[in-house]
Amino acid sequence: MKKILVVDNHPLMLKFMTDLLTKKGYQVKAAQDGLTALNILKSYIPAVIFIDLVMPNIGGIKLCQIIRRMPELRDVYLIILSAIAAEEKIDPAEFGADICIAKGPFNEMAQNVLDALDRQDQGISPGPQGTVIGVENIHSREITRELLSIKKHFEVILGSMSEGILEITPEARVVYANPAALALIDKPEEELLASNFGDLFYETDHQRIKDLFGQELNAPRSIPEDSPVRLNDRQISLNLVPLKDKENKIIVILNDVTDRRRMEVQLQQIRKMEAVGTLAGGIAHDFNNLLMGIQGNASLMLLDVDSTHPHHKRLNNIVKLVQSGSKLTRQLLGYARKGRYEVKPINLNQLVEETSETFGRTKKEVAIHQELAEDLFPIEADQGQIEQVLLNMYVNAWQAMPDGGDLFLKTMNTTHEEMKGKLYEPKPGNYVLLAITDTGVGIDKNTRERIFDPFFTTKEMGRGTGLGLASVYGIIKGHGGYIDVDSEKGRGTTFSICLPASPKEAIEKKELHEEALKGTETVLLIDDEDMIIDVGKQMLEALGYEVLIARSSSQAIDVYNANKDRIDMVILDMIMPDMNGGEIYDRLKQINPSIKVLLSSGYSIDGQATKILERGCNGFIQKPFNMEQISGKIREILDKK
Amino acid sequence: MDFTELAQKIGLEDDEFLELVELFMETCASDISRLQVAIDQGDTQQVVEAAHSIKGASANLGFMEISSVAKEMEQNARDDSLDGAAEAVETIKKGLDLIKEKL
Numbered sequence A: 001m002k003k004i005l006v007v008d009n010h011p012l013m014l015k016f017m018t019d020l021l022t023k024k025g026y027q028v029k030a031a032q033d034g035l036t037a038l039n040i041l042k043s044y045i046p047a048v049i050f051i052d053l054v055m056p057n058i059g060g061i062k063l064c065q066i067i068r069r070m071p072e073l074r075d076v077y078l079i080i081l082s083a084i085a086a087e088e089k090i091d092p093a094e095f096g097a098d099i100c101i102a103k104g105p106f107n108e109m110a111q112n113v114l115d116a117l118d119r120q121d122q123g124i125s126p127g128p129q130g131t132v133i134g135v136e137n138i139h140s141r142e143i144t145r146e147l148l149s150i151k152k153h154f155e156v157i158l159g160s161m162s163e164g165i166l167e168i169t170p171e172a173r174v175v176y177a178n179p180a181a182l183a184l185i186d187k188p189e190e191e192l193l194a195s196n197f198g199d200l201f202y203e204t205d206h207q208r209i210k211d212l213f214g215q216e217l218n219a220p221r222s223i224p225e226d227s228p229v230r231l232n233d234r235q236i237s238l239n240l241v242p243l244k245d246k247e248n249k250i251i252v253i254l255n256d257v258t259d260r261r262r263m264e265v266q267l268q269q270i271r272k273m274e275a276v277g278t279l280a281g282g283i284a285h286d287f288n289n290l291l292m293g294i295q296g297n298a299s300l301m302l303l304d305v306d307s308t309h310p311h312h313k314r315l316n317n318i319v320k321l322v323q324s325g326s327k328l329t330r331q332l333l334g335y336a337r338k339g340r341y342e343v344k345p346i347n348l349n350q351l352v353e354e355t356s357e358t359f360g361r362t363k364k365e366v367a368i369h370q371e372l373a374e375d376l377f378p379i380e381a382d383q384g385q386i387e388q389v390l391l392n393m394y395v396n397a398w399q400a401m402p403d404g405g406d407l408f409l410k411t412m413n414t415t416h417e418e419m420k421g422k423l424y425e426p427k428p429g430n431y432v433l434l435a436i437t438d439t440g441v442g443i444d445k446n447t448r449e450r451i452f453d454p455f456f457t458t459k460e461m462g463r464g465t466g467l468g469l470a471s472v473y474g475i476i477k478g479h480g481g482y483i484d485v486d487s488e489k490g491r492g493t494t495f496s497i498c499l500p501a502s503p504k505e506a507i508e509k510k511e512l513h514e515e516a517l518k519g520t521e522t523v524l525l526i527d528d529e530d531m532i533i534d535v536g537k538q539m540l541e542a543l544g545y546e547v548l549i550a551r552s553s554s555q556a557i558d559v560y561n562a563n564k565d566r567i568d569m570v571i572l573d574m575i576m577p578d579m580n581g582g583e584i585y586d587r588l589k590q591i592n593p594s595i596k597v598l599l600s601s602g603y604s605i606d607g608q609a610t611k612i613l614e615r616g617c618n619g620f621i622q623k624p625f626n627m628e629q630i631s632g633k634i635r636e637i638l639d640k641k
Numbered sequence B: 001m002d003f004t005e006l007a008q009k010i011g012l013e014d015d016e017f018l019e020l021v022e023l024f025m026e027t028c029a030s031d032i033s034r035l036q037v038a039i040d041q042g043d044t045q046q047v048v049e050a051a052h053s054i055k056g057a058s059a060n061l062g063f064m065e066i067s068s069v070a071k072e073m074e075q076n077a078r079d080d081s082l083d084g085a086a087e088a089v090e091t092i093k094k095g096l097d098l099i100k101e102k103l
């Protein structure tokens, strides 16, 4: 007995077809819409299916397409039963149907239906594929065309929406999806239709989706933008709108909020950065002057005690603590992309060599290997900040290798094109790449997402503040560069840092002095803080210099005017209350165009020092400084011919 | 209106035809109440759908007068007009009453 399935939403048509075919000895099942048909087809494989074209819950065209994708139904004979197909010159073959029989008075239809089945029984094609049978007596062509055109109208609107729109049954089975929804869900329509809505989402979101359908849906419900669900790695907000029609269907609006969320997160990070920056900037000046006072006093006391004295060690401890203190503000400022005081063309190789040498001397358990490109482009950077970056990286690597290991430092030239395929889109140009590889514990994926966050640390209290990589990131970004991490748990870690190359020639770096160098020249020290004047004057005198002092800018001009023949150089604090460092510098320079000035500062706005240096100022020193550092800077300036 | 004649015309036995007519009456009744609500609320889309359903079903069974009234109502509603819709519903109801008498 041949099996037949009839799918039509009008009960009259269903009954007529069922009666007719049963009477003729066929086994018949009936379905009032596409969804029901698909349910029946799970366990019932008919030879012929009659399908109405316009139906709720998956229309005729979709149903044909889905059926043609089901392997066990590929050869079923599909007959479209509709007035509309006859009107609109729809080609049934286009969506996989074999022929189309027009609806009309039952006697004509019955004849056409039975003829088609007879011929199919005998293996004769009831007509070339795609034929429309029984069109002759159809009226009301205009109306049906319009019925379709209204549908098309909605189709166009739905097709051009950026929101995904789904229609689902109260049992959460999908019966319609617009193109945006298909794109978001990333499944072919045939596969999506009739599938379960909840199954589209990840296991972790299932409960929330279930809750949405929890009680009877009377009013719209949503999964809001601020706590979206995941769909193929996109973040989606959902709005469920009950249709309140007799089938209680539900419209689901899917909104891709990934980009908006990402921007919000970025904005939050920028705000955090700005807040930390304002805070750090606000205290850095006072804090560093304070440290300068402590440093100065310790330095002066160290002059009177030799290494056998019990206080010698204590004083050196104080000096070390001062350094840790000033590092803290530097790290905070670095994170906030501030503290780029003195930007000039430098050779990164040289910095890597010097810093790694100093570092390696105290960390013998780490074997340092260098592979530095000989023709490396110069970079334009604040040397102090780049040193800070390098030291942070070394310390992290060392801490990741508690039993010792290898540290590879590699530099090379590169371009934005070779940097492609990264998360970021580098600005076009030449870059200098520094790769820092250790053979340490590595970083797992979850941790990796957070290592650049300020105050994120996996180290025990007192060992890490979690500011290292945050400041590294800020400093690299502040210099227009990029940083990447590549790591495998247990294998080690590589950080790759890219900094823009400079066309300028690198300035030769002066040698570091480890001993205080003495001198006999006359120095004018300008600073508004008594403590700095006090320790500064004595430190300079201890080094052999003659020292004049000024506590305000007007005083500075007066003293300089009165002693200009005597004064060999000026040490100028950049932030004076009544006149900024730049103005004082310009005034002094008016008095003596060949004046020698060393700028000093606890903190200044980015680029301010650089600007003054560009006008001919001779050097810059960051507070707090010790005897060795200040003496080196002074000799550098005074000995320059 | 002669059922036997109609039944013959569309090629059905009397009792088969009667069964279909009964079903037709049922679906029409629900379409009619849908129409009345929709007309009250000025919901032209619903009017289009319900009238369309009546139009098709009555044509299937050869009730051409009902079909043509429904057709006109559908067409007007599609043009956003419900003028004469209430009267049309009455005409259809009368036609259905006539059929009911014959059942």
Ligand SMILES: Nc1ncnc2c1ncn2[C@@H]1O[C@H](COP(=O)(O)OP(=O)(O)OP(=O)(O)O)[C@@H](O)[C@H]1O
Binding pocket: A392, A396, A397, A400, A438, A440, A441, A442, A443, A447, A451, A452, A456, A457, A458, A459, A463, A464, A465, A466, A467, A468, A469, A470, A493
């Ligand atoms: N080379 C590395 N190998 C393994 N893990 C690392 C490495 N570098 C950083 N990390 C991980 O990243 C975290 C953050 O590093 P970051 O330098 O910002 O802070 P920290 O080292 O913990 O503290 P701080 O640098 O302020 O003393 C570390 O706690 C560690 O878990």
Ligand SMILES: [Mg+2]
Binding pocket: A392, A395, A396, A464, A467, A468, A469
């Ligand atoms: Mg660190």
